[in-house]
Amino acid sequence: MDFIDYYKILELDKSASQADIKKAYRKLARKYHPDLNPNDKSAQAKFQQINEANEVLSDPENRKKYDEYGKDWKHADQFEQAKQQRPQGGGGFGGFGGGQQQYSGNFEDDRFSDFFEEMFGGRAGGGAGRGRATHFKGQDFNAELQLNLKDIYTSQKQTITVNGKNIRLTIPAGVENGQTIKIKGHGGPGVQGGPKGDLLITFNILNNTNFKREKENLYATVDLDFYTALLGGEITVDTFTGKVKLAVKPETQSGTKVKLKGKGFPKYKKEDQFGDLYITYQIKMPTNLSAKEKELFQELQKLRS
Amino acid sequence: MNLEELIATEELCTKYRVEHTFIRNLNDSGLLEIITVEKTEYVHCDSISDFEKLRRLHYDLHINLEGLEAIENLLRQVKKLQKSNLQLRNRLNLYE
16 A cells, blocks of 8 residues: 655645645645546546545644654554553544535545555545535446447347446447436435435447448448449348348439338337438449450440430 | 426425525526426426536535536536547547
């Protein structure tokens, strides 16, 4: 367990006054408060360090102990015994008297560092801000789930682990990239008999297919050879669920769009309804023409002019 | 509207030790919706996490109402940009 320099965390030197500590704490709390830094885990970690540093340094008694033992904090008990100054009960390293300002936040984990727990014996109660931290509901937990586009074509059951707990959930087909779903009651415990918080899962959908997806519609570009485009014919195209045969009209132009009804993606929470697949033809011109082919094309050209 | 999903503003004031004017000011600024049922004012339970956030910013960080409005707008933009960033990163994965 490493020594933590609380002064450094609050960007202060050891001679800082209580007013300086308060000012520095307020300034840094405004910068790193989790409510102002959504989805920023580094800001959250920094904010917890700042809270911890403030809890120690803003209390003169704890600050004195911290200053006195500093890097030798591991031997603090022995020093205390030697000096025979250990007060009864909750004194010494027994924790905080409370009363300092402590900012609260919506954390996934508000534990203090091992260093803090070891030195001060755990966090004192009521540290969430001037006694106003009575909450009905527990904290909301945030999680991110990465899935492939193919995985969400049908609804599926998955088990995820959040804070050591296995949670079985059904992911509805057609869920959107970046969409967040709320699972009620799987967050942190409520306070004073309040309900548990919620689990918020954000989906990160990786599209490693040849289809572009926009909600329930899919888009794909299909190469069409020159002769089929000109004379018409039948081609086989890939859809999300397999191959289908498609009739191509004669004289089809490059960029022509064809809609395959119902061959798109399932609609979110309406699994029996599907979007459409839009195919754009890209005509491939013949290359490396032989002399004979060139001659025939020139003849065709003459017929057209 | 299901009453079980509503929390009386009076109860909020007691539990969170906030002044009623704070809740009313949030409502006036469009930051929190107050629902009135038979002359009693309520807040929907889904708005509680937003209310808690605004309370923390106001009372803990001493941010006034105008500041809260500005923060809400900026946070909306941050979230929008984060979402767009995620989508662009996913698209980029296709070419990597």
